[in-house]
Amino acid sequence: MILSKDPQSSPVEFIENDRCALQVQQLSAGYAGHRQAIHDVSFTVNRGERLAVIGPNGAGKSTLFKALAGIIPHTSGNVSTYGLDCRTSHTLIGYVPQYEEVDWQFPATVFDVVMMGRIRKIGWLRFPRKVDRDGVYSTLEQVGMAHLSNRQIGQLSGGQKRRVFIARALVQETDIILLDEPFSGVDVNAEDEIMETLEHLNRTGITIILSTHDLQTASTRFDRLMLINQQLIAIGKPEDVFTPSNLRQAYGGAVSVFQQGNEMLIFSDEHDHA
Amino acid sequence: MIDLQTLIQNPLSYDFMQRAILAAVIVGIVSGVVGSFVVVRGMSFFGDALAHSILPGVSAAYIYSGGAAFSMPLLSEIQDESLRLFVGGLAAGIFAAVLIGWLTRDKRLKEDTVIGIVFVAMFALGIAIISSDPRAYGRDLVHILFGNILGISNTDIWIMVVCGVVVIGIVVFFFKELVVISFDVGLARTLQLPTEGLRILLLVLIAVTIVASLQIVGITLMLAMLIAPAAIAQLVTKRMHHMIIVAAVVGAVSGVVGVFISYHLGIATGPAIVLTVTTLFLIAFSMTYISERFSPAH
Numbered sequence: 125m126i127l128s129k130d131p132q133s134s135p136v137e138f139i140e141n142d143r144c145a146l147q148v149q150q151l152s153a154g155y156a157g158h159r160q161a162i163h164d165v166s167f168t169v170n171r172g173e174r175l176a177v178i179g180p181n182g183a184g185k186s187t188l189f190k191a192l193a194g195i196i197p198h199t200s201g202n203v204s205t206y207g208l209d210c211r212t213s214h215t216l217i218g219y220v221p222q223y224e225e226v227d228w229q230f231p232a233t234v235f236d237v238v239m240m241g242r243i244r245k246i247g248w249l250r251f252p253r254k255v256d257r258d259g260v261y262s263t264l265e266q267v268g269m270a271h272l273s274n275r276q277i278g279q280l281s282g283g284q285k286r287r288v289f290i291a292r293a294l295v296q297e298t299d300i301i302l303l304d305e306p307f308s309g310v311d312v313n314a315e316d317e318i319m320e321t322l323e324h325l326n327r328t329g330i331t332i333i334l335s336t337h338d339l340q341t342a343s344t345r346f347d348r349l350m351l352i353n354q355q356l357i358a359i360g361k362p363e364d365v366f367t368p369s370n371l372r373q374a375y376g377g378a379v380s381v382f383q384q385g386n387e388m389l390i391f392s393d394e395h396d397h398a
Numbered sequence: 399m400i401d402l403q404t405l406i407q408n409p410l411s412y413d414f415m416q417r418a419i420l421a422a423v424i425v426g427i428v429s430g431v432v433g434s435f436v437v438v439r440g441m442s443f444f445g446d447a448l449a450h451s452i453l454p455g456v457s458a459a460y461i462y463s464g465g466a467a468f469s470m471p472l473l474s475e476i477q478d479e480s481l482r483l484f485v486g487g488l489a490a491g492i493f494a495a496v497l498i499g500w501l502t503r504d505k506r507l508k509e510d511t512v513i514g515i516v517f518v519a520m521f522a523l524g525i526a527i528i529s530s531d532p533r534a535y536g537r538d539l540v541h542i543l544f545g546n547i548l549g550i551s552n553t554d555i556w557i558m559v560v561c562g563v564v565v566i567g568i569v570v571f572f573f574k575e576l577v578v579i580s581f582d583v584g585l586a587r588t589l590q591l592p593t594e595g596l597r598i599l600l601l602v603l604i605a606v607t608i609v610a611s612l613q614i615v616g617i618t619l620m621l622a623m624l625i626a627p628a629a630i631a632q633l634v635t636k637r638m639h640h641m642i643i644v645a646a647v648v649g650a651v652s653g654v655v656g657v658f659i660s661y662h663l664g665i666a667t668g669p670a671i672v673l674t675v676t677t678l679f680l681i682a683f684s685m686t687y688i689s690e691r692f693s694p695a696h
C-alpha cells in the first residue's frame with residue numbers, strides 16, 4: 125500500500141488508516157555502514173497497541189526510536205502518525221530517553237521537567253499559563269507522581285525517574301509513547317512499577333512502543349514483538365517471532381526459546397541487561 | 399577597630415571607586431546568569447577558551463591608541479577607545495564561538511579537541527598582534543590579561559549596562575528554550591525547536607558577557623566569574639531559575655567585596671574578586687557537605 129505524503133489531498137486513505145497510529149515505510153537512519161544504522165524498516169502500529177522492540181546490542185533499536193521521534197534525521201523513508209507526515213508534526217510522538225542520556229544532577233524539579241514537554245504548546249516569548257500548569261499536574265496524577273512534583277529529579281527512585289519522563293511525553297498531548305530501554309538499570313520492583321504505569325496508560329488508549337533486552341517481559345506483557353537487527357527481521361505474536369531461524373538471524377545463536385505447552389522458556393547468553 | 403567611615407565611605411568618595419563598584423555589580427550579575435548555563439551544560443573549558451579567544455580582537459583594537467603598527471580598516475573608524483576594544487573583542491569572541499560551533503556540528507571532531515585548537519591559535523594570534531607594538535606588549539598586555547578596573551571609563555559602564563540588559567533580556571525571554579537545549583537536546587529536536595540556532599545564541603551570549611567583563615577581571619580570570627557563582631548557586635538550589643538568581647546575587651556581592659578588599663589591601667582587583675568568590679565557594683561547599691553528612695536523613 126502506498127501512503128500519500130499529503131493526507132489532506134486523500135481523505136479516504138486517512139480514514140482507511142484510522143486504526144493505525146504509526147506507519148513507518150522503508151525507514152533508513154544513522155550513518156550508512158555504521159553498526160547501529162537501520163535500513164529499510166517498514167511496519168505499522170495500531171492505535172492502543174503495546175509493541176516491544178527487541179534485538180541484540182547494536183541492532184539499532186535506539187537509532188530507530190530516535191529517528192521516529194525526530195531526534196536524528198531519516199536518510200530515507202517515511203514516518204507518519206494518523207496519516208500525518210512526522211517531519212511536520214513530531215509533537216505527536218512522545219519519547220522517553222535512556223537513563224544514561226539524562227543529567228540527573230540538573231537543577232530541575234519533577235514539575236520543571238514535565239513542563240519542558242509543553243514548551244511548543246506555550247510558544248515563543250511566552251511564559252507557562254494556568255492551562256500549562258494544570259496540564260502538568262494532571263499528567264503527574266496519571267503516572268502517580270503529583271505528590272513528588274517539587275522533588276529534584278536526582279532524588280527519585282529508578283521507577284519514579286522513568287515515570288517523570290513518561291509524564292513529560294504525555295504532556296505533549298501525544299498518544300504514542302516511545303521508551304528506549306526503560307528497564308535497563310532498574311530492579312524487578314521498579315520494572316513492575318513502570319509496566320503498571322504503562323498498562324494503566326494503555327487502557328486509556330495510549331500506544332506504547334518500547335525497546336528492551338528483557339525477552340520475558342516483552343513476550344508476556346506486550347501485544348506484539350518486533351525483532352530487529354539493522355533490518356526488520358520479524359514482527360508479530362511471540363510464537364511467530366521466536367522461531368529458530370529468526371533468532372539465529374538476529375542473535376546468531378546467543379538466544380534460544382523452548383516452547384512447552386503454553387509456557388515459553390527463553391535463554392539468553394547476552395549479559396547486557398545492566 | 400573597624401570603622402565604617404574608613405571601610406566603606408572613604409573609598410566611595412573617589413569617582414573611580416564608584417565606577418569600579420558599579421561595574422563589578424553589573425559584571426557579577428551578568429556572569430552569574432550566563433555562567434549558570436555554562437555550569438549546567440559542563441562548558442567551563444569552552445568558557446575559558448572563549449575568553450582567551452577574544453585577545454586578537456582586543457589587541458588589534460588596543461594598539462590603535464598608541465600609533466598603530468598596522469592598519470585595521472573597520473576598527474580605526476571607532477574613535478572611543480572603550481568602544482573600540484569592545485567591538486574588537488566581541489568580533490573575535492563571536493568569530494571563535496561560531497567557528498567552534500560550526501566545527502563541532504557533526505561530531506566528527508570532539509568538542510574539546512576543536513576548542514583546544516581554536517583557543518590556543520586565537521590566543522597566540524592576539525599575543526602576536528600586541529607584540530608588534532613593544533610599548534603595549536610590555537605594559538598593557540597585563541591589563542588585558544588580568545583586568546584594569548581602575549581604568550574604567552563612563553563609556554565602559556554604558557557598554558556593560560547595555561550588554562547586561564540585552565543578555566538578561568534574551569535569557570528571560572528564551573529561558574524555557576535555553577533550559578531545554580541545555581537539559582535534553584533530544585526533546586528540543588522532538589519538539590522541532592531550532593536547536594542549532596539556540597546553541598549558537600547561547601555561545602554568543604557567553605561571548606558578549608566575557609567581552610563586557612574584560613575590564614574587571616581580564617581574560618585569564620574570567621572563567622572564575624562564570625563558574626564559581628553558578629557553582630555555589632547549584633549547591634544550594636534545585637531549580638534553574640533559582641540557581642540563576644542566586645548566582646547573580648553571589649556574583650554581585652563578590653564583585654563589591656572584591657573591589658573593597660583590593661582597595662584596602664592594595665592588591666589588583668581582578669584577583670581580589672576571584673579570591674573572594676572562591677572563598678565563598680569553599681564556604682558553601684563545606685556547609686552543604688556538613689549539612690548532608692549530619693542531616694537526620696543519613
